[in-house]
Each structure stands twice: as structure tokens, then as C-alpha cells.
Amino acid sequence: MKAGYACQSPEHTLARRQFLGSVAGGFVVGGLGALTNPAVAAALERKQMRVLVMFMSGGLSQLESWDPKPKTDTGGPFRSIPTAVPGMHISELLPQTAVHMDKLSLIRSIDTKNGDHGKGRYQMTFGRNQMPGVAYPHLGAVCAKGLERADNPLPGHIKIGGGSRGTDSAYLGPKYASIGINGKPPANSSRASNLTEDIDILRNKFRQKANERFAQLRRTAETDVYTQSFEQARQLMERRDVFDVEKEPGSEKERYGDSQLGKHCLMARRLLENGIPFVQVSHSNYDTHNENFNFHLEQLGEFDRAFSALVGDLHERGMLETTLVVVMSEFGRTPKINARYGRDHWGKAWSVCVGGAKIQPGAIIGATNANGTEVSERSVEHGDLFHTYLSAVGMESNGSFDIGGRDMPIADPSRGPISELIS
Amino acid sequence: MPATMSLDAKLTHVLHEWKHGKPMVACRFDPLGRFLFSSSEDYTLQRWNVDSGEKTAWEAHDSWVRDFAFSPDGQVCISAGCDDRMIFWNTADEKPAPVRTVVAHKGWVRALDVQQGTGLIASGGNDNLVKLWSADGEPVQELAGHANNVYSVFFHPTEDVLLSGDLAGVVNQWEVSTGKLVRSLEAKDLHSYNKGQQVNYGGVRDISLSPDGKVLACTGLHKATNPLGAVNEPLVLLFDWAKGEKIRSQPADGVKGIGWRTKFLADGSEVCGTGGSGGGYLVFFTPGEEKPFHKLKLKDTVRDMALHPKGLLVATTHYDGHIRLCQLTAKKA
Structure with a gap:
């Protein structure tokens, strides 16, 4: 596919130079400049x-x-058990998190009307129902673009806990697609041992020159993708240490715990601290059709320590007011306990935990009935949550991205944020 | 039950169904065989008169009760469970009222046993500890040595020995009088870590000893290809008690589920109560054979099993809200 960039317009020339020179600027529509409301972007x-x-x-x-x-x-x-917020109780499986609930809030009235893993994951991370032939960007891609800063060369959309390069940025382009890492600096991200730093710099300069020359006449969308990916990888290599939790002092490692999740949460803090706009940490596995209680005991024991350490750490570093924290799943689990002490899939009445950024701390939004089978107050769904997340980081969720002159709604226009949760 | 009836596992049949109406959890007979105590997901305890089936139900714990134990004379019942507590009761009181409540562990109390003769109580819990208590609930000793939740405790009937089994398939042998860890038996076949699902699964769900004291049985599950989806099979591991070496694995021959409890019968054979995705079974083995010699499918999945002190009656708790009593003899003519 030939890109429409061969027009040599000053805008595109500038964009290309920005990208090749400093990665910071977007080359199609640049970062915060992509938002159609300039005041919000500023x-x-x-x-x-x-x-x-x-x-x-x-x-x-x-x-x-x-x-x-x-x-x-x-x-x-x-x-x-009681929490730091009077009247707010959570499960006894989360005693350390309970201490931090004055910094967090609960949304207890989610009805996504879905019990399928794939559809639920899509709903919760793309903010819409999945439809054949229609592609929307992942929350991470939206944040990577909407919260992008010109002075930070690091990739904006990181998933810790598996995966490689994602294809989840839709019309926002591959620059905002997720990069998956597994708790260590990305594979092959260190300079080859037989190259000195000087030789490596010369090599990259030569490559950039050749690349520019080639692009003058034969630039396509495909070559742009290659160039972008290569450049992102190069800059990621320069900041490789950001991904290395071994650089953390022993006291920090102890605080987060020795589990894989603890290491991932510590890495998440390092990435957020270094200005990466979106970090997702996955924790497996909660699909407890069997022995739900034993497995939640194990998994949430690990989660409680790591997550509470992370929330406390963000708070102490003064980062919580600029960092939205969301604990989500693809759905909840059935109130009815099955014959194997399990709980099955349940999208009809479930919860997420949110906090930080512009989220009102210590709030409880909505409620379920006495035994949790139905939402009894303030029903919300995934589209509302998506709007809420974006609003909490100052994005105008009812706004649009300007994609090649076309307004693309950032979130589902038929839904809106939970406004009472936003300060 | 006529006294002349003799054990014949292959003729085991359901004698009674007692309905509680809510999913059941644990059950135990008192040592005198008068009562069956059970617990359920509605947080109540039940006491069933074995002869009449009459039920007394009451509420006391803040959570589910996972195990019961009795003083050697049968006069005191101890219940324990997911509220970290042990509650002491007079077994036969018309209206049961707590005699004493003890916060026993930090986290669930998963298992109880009482030493014959001394009345010493052992408890195992989610704090990875085994604790010893006097007959009236005073703390005696803490036994630390498990790295995982303690799933089962068992006093040897004649030796100065307590055994405790954990999630990881470690069975620790303690000298009761000193609290010293004597040895550990490897029942690791009862545990697996699923890398894909990132969960530990299994555990030593029960420990029991053959009547001649030569064979120790550890019960649980194996073949856990999908722990979160309940794809696993019951397994009994037999150990030579003197040597501490595994002598045999006894899979349940195609039955899906968890082996909750195994009891040795008077003729040296074993009965294992299993439940899970394959339904509920009583599975019968002889220690010399790997394969079961008999299986009885029950109407609903089994969650616990108890053997009456006379050895001819087995009780099982079920998800469908019933207790089922199976007689291990021919049907009465």
C-alpha cells in the first residue's frame, strides 16, 4: 500500500525529521497534538x-x-475486613491492600452482560463490544498516544507478563501498539558484545542516512512501519536499564516480594517513573471453575503484597496523583458456588478497583444486592469505564483523534464517564 | 444394623439419604458412633442421630467448618474451620452451646485430630503451622516446618507420632512429646504446579494408617492437566510405615475428581471417598493392588467421607445438600 506521503508537504517532511531525529514526535499525527482539543493537549x-x-x-x-x-x-x-475507609469492607484476602483503600475506590456495579473470556477482555481493554471487521485501539494505545510526551523516547504502551509486539493500536498505527515483556529487559536489547559504542553510533547514523535517501522516492506505509519499529527498538536499547529491576535496592525488592508478580510490579513502577504513559501488568490465573477458594487464597496472597507495595510506593513518591491505577478482569465470577467449590464466569454484577490521578479516593460507586447476584444501584458497563479511565488522566473522553483529517471518537460516543468519581 | 452383618465392600449400598438442603462440606462420626456431625455452606453445623436420622442444626462459626474431632471418650466435640477458630462442644447436649472458643491459626484451620489416651489436639492451618493443644484448648506447642498450607493432621494410634501433610505433598513426622521433626515422607505425586495457569494444586488431603500399623495412606489427586477446570483424578499413595518409603500408587481407575479421604476397613482394605467433575464415588482398594477392586457411584459429587467406629457404615457429604449413609454389607433381607 502506497502511503500518501510522497506529496513532500512541509508537514510531513517536518514530521519525518522529528521522528527520525528524536522519536519523540509522531510522524502521522503527533502525540498530544493528535487530540482535537488543543487546550486538553496542552x-x-x-x-x-x-x-x-x-x-x-x-x-x-x-x-x-x-x-x-x-x-x-x-x-x-x-x-x-474493614479498610482505611470507614464503612468500606473488602475480602480478608486483601489485608495489605485494605490499608491503602483510602487512596483507591471501588466500582461495584458493573454489568457487561458477557461471560466469554475473549469478548470480556476486549470489552474491558478496548471499551467497546467486539465487532467483526471493526478495529479500535486498546486502552494502552489510546493512552500512549493521548499522553505521549515529546521529551520521552521510550515506548508508550508496555504489557508486562507475556506477549511480544501487539497488533492492538488499530488506526493509531504501530507506534502505539503494545510491547510485551516478561519481567526482564526486552530480549536482544543489549548492544552486541563485538560492537563498541562508537561503532554502534556510526552504524546507526549510516543506517539513518540510507533510510532517508530510500524514503525520498520509495516511502510506503510498510517502510514507515519498519523504520518506526527499528527506531523504537534502538531507543529502547539506549534506555535498557529502565527495564532492569535488578537495579533496584534490596529493600525495594523485599517490599514487593519475591514472586514474579512482585518483580513485575516493581518493574511497572520503574517504567511509570520513567514516563511511560501506559503499563499493564497481568496476573494469572483467576479462572477458578474448580477450588475457587484455594486458588484465590494463593493468587490474591501474591497480589496483595505486590499490589499494596506498588500503591504505597506510588503514593510515597508523589506519583499517585498523576497515575491512574485500575485493577480489572474480563469479568467477575458467579455468586453461586458450584459442586467443585468453584465459581464460573459472571459479567452481570461485578467490580473493579480504581485509584490515583483524578479519581476520587475512598469512594464506592454502585452496589449489588444482598447476595451479589444483581446490580442494585448505578449500573455501569465497559464503555462507561473506558470513558472514566481517560477522564481520570485528563483526556477528553468524548473527544476524537484526528487521524488523517478524520475525527475518530476516542471512546464509545454512546457512553460517558462516571462523573461523580472524577475530581 | 444387625450385629451379624459382615463387611463386604462389593455389596456396599446406600442405606439412608438425609437432607439438609444446602451444599454440605465436612462430616465425622463421634467415637461412640451415636452421632454424625456435619457442616455446610450455609455456615451451620448439624448433628445427626445415627439411629433415627434426627437432625439438630445450629450456627456458631463465622465461616465454613472444615473438620471435627472428638475427645477420646466422645464427650467433647471440637469443630474448626475457615474463621481460624476451634469451638468446643458437649457432644450430646440437647441444645449445643459453645464451651470454649479458641483462635487457633492465622488463616483457616484445615484439619484436626485428637491423640488417643492423652486427648492432645493437633490442628493444621493456612499459616503453615501445626499446633498442639491440651484437651481443654490450651496451647501446648507450635510445630513449624511446612512451607505451605497444612491440609491434614493425623496422630498415630499407638506411637508418639503426629503426621502432617501439606499442599506441596510433604508429610512431616513429628515426635509429639518433644515437638521434634523426625522425618519427612515424599508424597509429591499429590501436588503439581501448572505453569500455564500459574497455580499450585493438590495437597495431602488425608492421612490414615492400616489396622496392623504397617501401611500409611496419603490421599489427594494427580493428573491435574487443568487444575482450574477440575481436570484431575483421585490418587492414594501407600507408604511402608516403618521404612517411610512409597510402596504403591493407587489411582482411581478412570474416575475424575479429588480423593478427599481414605479409611482402612477391618479386613485391611481401603475405602476412598472421591468427588469432582466425574461425580461422587466410593472407591475400594486392597493395599496389595494398584487398581480398585470395587467402585460405587453415588448420586452426587462427594465432598467428605467418614467411617463409623464400627466400620460398616460410611457417611458422605454432598453438594446437593444431602448426607448419604452407605452400608458396607449385604442389604438387609
Whole structure:
């Protein structure tokens, strides 16, 4: 496919130079400049906002986490405990997180009407229902673009806990697609041992010259993608240390715990601290059709320590006011306990935990009925949550991206943010 | 039950179904065989008169009860569970009322046993500890040595020995009088870590000893190809007690689920209560054979099993809200 860039217009020439010279500028539509509301873009540029998503793969049980119903027919064996917020109780599986609930809030009234893993994951991370032939950008891609800063060469959309390069940025382009890492600096990101730094610099300069010359006459969308990916990789190599949790002092490693999730959360803090706008940490696995209680005991024990350390750390470093924290899953789990002490898929009445950035701390939005089978107050769905996340980091969620002169709604225009949760 | 009836596992049949109406959890007979105690997901305890089936139900714990144990004379019942507590009861009181409540562990109390003769109580919990208590609930000793949740405890009936089994398939042998860890048996076949799902699964769900004291049985599951989806099979591991060496694995021959509990019968054979995705079974083995010699499918999945002190009656708790009593003899003519 031939890109329409051969017009040699000053805009595109400038964009290309920006990209090749400093990676910071977007080459199609640049970062914050992509937002159609310049005032919003300017405000975001002043204050680096970031998003951290903790994705509880498989479907975290709301009854064993944010919306316990002890001593009901669906309550299960775990009790609820008080938190730092008077009147707010969560599961006893989260004692360390309970201490930080004055910095976080709960949305207990989610009805996504879905019990399928793939569709649920899409709903929660793309903010819309999945439809054949229609591609929307992932929350991470939206944030990477909307919160992009010209002075930060690092990639903007990182998923910790698996995967490689994602194809989840749709019309925003590959620059904003996710890069998956596994708790270590990305593979092959160190300079080859037989190259000196000087030789490497010369090599890259030569490559850039050749690239520019080639692009003058034969630039296509495909060559732009290659160039962009290569350049992102090169700059990522320069900042490789950002991904190395071994650089952290022992006290920090101890605080987050020795689990894989602990290391991933510590890495997430390093990435957010270094200005990466969107980081997602995945934790597996909560798809507990069998022995739900034993498995939640194991998984949430690991989560509680790592997550509470991360929230406390962000708070102490003064980063929480600029970092949205979201704990989400593809859905919740059935209130009814099955014959194998399991809980199955349940999208009808479940919860997420949010905090930081412009989220009102210590709030509880919505409610479920006495045994958690239905939403009883303030029903919300994934589209509302998507708007809320973006609003919490100062993006105008009802706005649009300007993609080649075409307005593309950032979030589902038929939904809106949970405004009472935004300060 | 006529006294002349003799054990014949192959003729095991359901004698009674007692309905509670809510999913059941644990069950145990008192040592005198008068009562069956059970617990359920509705947070109540039940006491069933074995002869009449009459039920007394009451609420006391803040969570599910996972195990019961009794003083050697049968006069005191101890219940324990997911509220970290042990509650002491007079077994036969018309209206049961707590005699004493003890916060026993930080986290669930998963298992209890009482030492014959001394009445010493052992508990195992989610704090990875085994604890010893006097008969009236005073702390005696903490036994630290497990790196995982303790799933089962078992006093040897004649030796100065307590055994405790954990999630990882470690069975620790303790000298009761000193609290010293004597040895560990490897029941690791009962545990697996699923890398894809990133979960630990299995555990030593029960420990029991053959009547001649020569064979130790550890019960649980194996072949956990999909732990979160309940794809696993029951397994009994037999150990030579004297040597501490595994002598045999006894898979349940195609049955899917978890082996909850194994009891040795008077003739030296074993009965294992299993439940899971394949439904509920009583599976019968002889220690000398790998394969079961008999299986009885029950109406609903099994969650626990208890053997009456006379050895001819087995009780099982079920998800469908029933207790089922199976007689291990021919049907009464």
C-alpha cells in the first residue's frame, strides 16, 4: 500500500525529521497534538499523566476481593475486613491492600452482560463490544498516544507478563501498539558484545542516512512501519536499564516480594517513573471453575503484597496523583458456588478497583444486592469505564483523534464517564 | 444394623439419604458412633442421630467448618474451620452451646485430630503451622516446618507420632512429646504446579494408617492437566510405615475428581471417598493392588467421607445438600 506521503508537504517532511531525529514526535499525527482539543493537549503536556492496569487474567472473583458477601448463600468461606475507609469492607484476602483503600475506590456495579473470556477482555481493554471487521485501539494505545510526551523516547504502551509486539493500536498505527515483556529487559536489547559504542553510533547514523535517501522516492506505509519499529527498538536499547529491576535496592525488592508478580510490579513502577504513559501488568490465573477458594487464597496472597507495595510506593513518591491505577478482569465470577467449590464466569454484577490521578479516593460507586447476584444501584458497563479511565488522566473522553483529517471518537460516543468519581 | 452383618465392600449400598438442603462440606462420626456431625455452606453445623436420622442444626462459626474431632471418650466435640477458630462442644447436649472458643491459626484451620489416651489436639492451618493443644484448648506447642498450607493432621494410634501433610505433598513426622521433626515422607505425586495457569494444586488431603500399623495412606489427586477446570483424578499413595518409603500408587481407575479421604476397613482394605467433575464415588482398594477392586457411584459429587467406629457404615457429604449413609454389607433381607 502506497502511503500518501510522497506529496513532500512541509508537514510531513517536518514530521519525518522529528521522528527520525528524536522519536519523540509522531510522524502521522503527533502525540498530544493528535487530540482535537488543543487546550486538553496542552494541559496534559504540562502534567505527565500515566495509567497502570493490573489485569487479573481469567476473571477475578468480586466476592473474594472488592464486593464480599460474607454469611450469605453465595458468600463462601472468606470473611470481610474493614479498610482505611470507614464503612468500606473488602475480602480478608486483601489485608495489605485494605490499608491503602483510602487512596483507591471501588466500582461495584458493573454489568457487561458477557461471560466469554475473549469478548470480556476486549470489552474491558478496548471499551467497546467486539465487532467483526471493526478495529479500535486498546486502552494502552489510546493512552500512549493521548499522553505521549515529546521529551520521552521510550515506548508508550508496555504489557508486562507475556506477549511480544501487539497488533492492538488499530488506526493509531504501530507506534502505539503494545510491547510485551516478561519481567526482564526486552530480549536482544543489549548492544552486541563485538560492537563498541562508537561503532554502534556510526552504524546507526549510516543506517539513518540510507533510510532517508530510500524514503525520498520509495516511502510506503510498510517502510514507515519498519523504520518506526527499528527506531523504537534502538531507543529502547539506549534506555535498557529502565527495564532492569535488578537495579533496584534490596529493600525495594523485599517490599514487593519475591514472586514474579512482585518483580513485575516493581518493574511497572520503574517504567511509570520513567514516563511511560501506559503499563499493564497481568496476573494469572483467576479462572477458578474448580477450588475457587484455594486458588484465590494463593493468587490474591501474591497480589496483595505486590499490589499494596506498588500503591504505597506510588503514593510515597508523589506519583499517585498523576497515575491512574485500575485493577480489572474480563469479568467477575458467579455468586453461586458450584459442586467443585468453584465459581464460573459472571459479567452481570461485578467490580473493579480504581485509584490515583483524578479519581476520587475512598469512594464506592454502585452496589449489588444482598447476595451479589444483581446490580442494585448505578449500573455501569465497559464503555462507561473506558470513558472514566481517560477522564481520570485528563483526556477528553468524548473527544476524537484526528487521524488523517478524520475525527475518530476516542471512546464509545454512546457512553460517558462516571462523573461523580472524577475530581 | 444387625450385629451379624459382615463387611463386604462389593455389596456396599446406600442405606439412608438425609437432607439438609444446602451444599454440605465436612462430616465425622463421634467415637461412640451415636452421632454424625456435619457442616455446610450455609455456615451451620448439624448433628445427626445415627439411629433415627434426627437432625439438630445450629450456627456458631463465622465461616465454613472444615473438620471435627472428638475427645477420646466422645464427650467433647471440637469443630474448626475457615474463621481460624476451634469451638468446643458437649457432644450430646440437647441444645449445643459453645464451651470454649479458641483462635487457633492465622488463616483457616484445615484439619484436626485428637491423640488417643492423652486427648492432645493437633490442628493444621493456612499459616503453615501445626499446633498442639491440651484437651481443654490450651496451647501446648507450635510445630513449624511446612512451607505451605497444612491440609491434614493425623496422630498415630499407638506411637508418639503426629503426621502432617501439606499442599506441596510433604508429610512431616513429628515426635509429639518433644515437638521434634523426625522425618519427612515424599508424597509429591499429590501436588503439581501448572505453569500455564500459574497455580499450585493438590495437597495431602488425608492421612490414615492400616489396622496392623504397617501401611500409611496419603490421599489427594494427580493428573491435574487443568487444575482450574477440575481436570484431575483421585490418587492414594501407600507408604511402608516403618521404612517411610512409597510402596504403591493407587489411582482411581478412570474416575475424575479429588480423593478427599481414605479409611482402612477391618479386613485391611481401603475405602476412598472421591468427588469432582466425574461425580461422587466410593472407591475400594486392597493395599496389595494398584487398581480398585470395587467402585460405587453415588448420586452426587462427594465432598467428605467418614467411617463409623464400627466400620460398616460410611457417611458422605454432598453438594446437593444431602448426607448419604452407605452400608458396607449385604442389604438387609
